[in-house]
Structures are given as structure tokens and as C-alpha cells.
Amino acid sequence: MPHDFHAALAGAAQELGLNDLDDSRIDRLLAYQDLIQKWNKVYNLTAVRDPQAMLTQHLVDSLSLLPALRRHAGGRPLRLMDVGSGGGLPGVVVAICEPDIDVTCVDAVAKKATFIKQVAAELRLPNLHGEHSRVEALNTPPFDLITSRAFASLLDFTTLTRQHLKPGAVWLAMKGQHPAEEIAALPADLDVFHVEQLEVPGLDAQRCLVWIRPR
Numbered sequence: 125m126p127h128d129f130h131a132a133l134a135g136a137a138q139e140l141g142l143n144d145l146d147d148s149r150i151d152r153l154l155a156y157q158d159l160i161q162k163w164n165k166v167y168n169l170t171a172v173r174d175p176q177a178m179l180t181q182h183l184v185d186s187l188s189l190l191p192a193l194r195r196h197a198g199g200r201p202l203r204l205m206d207v208g209s210g211g212g213l214p215g216v217v218v219a220i221c222e223p224d225i226d227v228t229c230v231d232a233v234a235k236k237a238t239f240i241k242q243v244a245a246e247l248r249l250p251n252l253h254g255e256h257s258r259v260e261a262l263n264t265p266p267f268d269l270i271t272s273r274a275f276a277s278l279l280d281f282t283t284l285t286r287q288h289l290k291p292g293a294v295w296l297a298m299k300g301q302h303p304a305e306e307i308a309a310l311p312a313d314l315d316v317f318h319v320e321q322l323e324v325p326g327l328d329a330q331r332c333l334v335w336i337r338p339r
Contacts, residue, residue: 129154129179136184136325141191145221152220152247153183159243160211167235169211180326186214186273188324189298190221192333193269196294197225202268205230207259207285208275212240214298215271219244219252228253230262259284266290273298278306282314282336294337301330315339 130150137145157178160169172178201224206215209229219227229240229252240254255262270285270293282295289295299306307316315337322331 129157129175132179132326133183136180137187139325140187142187142221149221153217155247156212156216156220156243157183159239159246163239163242164211167239169236169239180324182211182213183217184326185298185324185331186217187221188322188331189214189218189271189296189333192296192320193218193222193225196269196296197222199224201225203265204228205259205264205267205270205285205288207270207272207281208232209240209254210236212243212254214273216240216243216249216252218271219249220247223251226251226253228255228264228267230255230257230259232256232258259288262288264288266293268293269296270294271296271298277309278303278334278336279309279311282310286338289338294335297334297336299332299334302332303334307334310336313339 133150133153163169172181203226206227206229209215209231212229215227215229218225231237234256237254237256244252266288268290270288272281275281278297281297302319316334317337318335320333322333324331
């Protein structure tokens with residue numbers, strides 16, 4: 125991966141306030157992008173083919189989740205489920221940057237879960253796991269946090285994963301523009317307690333995080 129990609133990713137991390145992302149983590153993120161490009165030829169992990177676009181639309185976009193995630197974790201080790209993870213976004217990015225967060229990426233497509241396992245092995249990420257399953261059928265201990273990026277409507281996201289929430293746990297959905305209609309469709313026993321606007325460096329598009337918990 126060219127040096128200017130390293131500089132661009134490091135600069136974006138600085139803009140997001142992630143000043144502690146050292147060279148080794150930046151290098152791992154770029155190695156992960158290399159793996160996406162390599163496997164994409166066979167596995168069709170993403171429609172984005174251009175490396176520069178991939179850097180912004182995938183890596184930097186996923187990094188934008190981290191300040192909120194860190195604030196929520198408060199230094200505690202957490203178990204996080206990333207639903208409909210596809211090629212591992214944002215789950216792999218979280219696993220690389222936050223070794224204290226144990227990340228399980230779940231996807232109903234076997235080859236995508238296989239890719240996650242390959243990433244965990246090649247990049248030596250013991251806190252990263254790939255699960256091939258429909259999320260509603262998954263048999264797993266419950267999680268502290270369940271996240272998704274472009275997986276489904278908020279209603280489907282919460283309905284399909286509710287049994288995987290620990291008591292006191294929350295959902296964190298990455299969305300584009302403010303999903304007012306999706307929020308309005310949620311049942312009364314769910315509380316959307318925060319919608320956080322994100323500024324993603326280099327991305328000219330609206331992004332927000334939707335925080336949800338059971339009442």
C-alpha cells in the first residue's frame with residue numbers, strides 16, 4: 125500500500141481525535157484493505173474497487189465510529205457483535221484499533237465469514253471472530269454492544285438481534301442521513317436515546333450513529 129495511503133489514513137485518524145493510532149495499527153488497517161482487494165476478485169466483498177475510494181468509504185468511515193465507541197466503553201473490555209458484517213466493516217476496524225473489544229462479525233454468507241477468519245489469522249487478531257449464520261439463528265453468549273453498518277432497517281436490526289443483548293446493553297447503528305422514518309417505526313419498548321451526527325474526513329455524505337436500548 126503506497127506511503128501516501130498511510131499518511132492519508134493517519135491524517136484522518138488525527139481529524140477524528142484518534143491520536144493514539146500508532147503506525148502498527150495504521151499498517152494493519154492498510155493490510156486489511158489489501159486483503160479486501162485480494163479476496164474481492166473472487167468473493168465480491170464490496171462494490172467499491174478503487175483503493176482510494178475504499179480507504180475513505182470503508183476504513184475512514186468505520187474509524188468514525190471509534191470516538192463514540194470509546195466513550196461508551198470507558199476503558200471496559202466489551203464483547204461486540206457486528207451484524208451483516210460483509211467484509212468486516214466496521215467490525216475488523218474496531219478489532220484492529222481496540223484490542224480490549226472482542227468482536228464477532230456475523231454474516232449469512234459463508235464466504236464472507238470465511239474471509240473474516242482469514243483476516244483474524246493473517247493479521248493476528250485474537251479478538252476477532254467470524255460467524256457464518258443468520259443472526260436470529262446464532263447460538264452465542266449475549267453481547268455488550270451490537271452494531272451494524274448498512275445491514276437493515278432499524279426495526280429489522282433490533283428485532284433480529286434482541287435475544288443477543290446482555291441486560292444493560294445497547295444497539296449502535298451506523299446510518300447515512302437521520303433515519304426519522306425508521307425510528308418512528310420502532311416499537312414503544314425501545315428507546316432511541318441519542319442520534320449522533322458524524323463528520324467523516326474526506327467523505328461528502330451524511331453519516332450518523334443511532335443509539336438504541338430497551339426501555
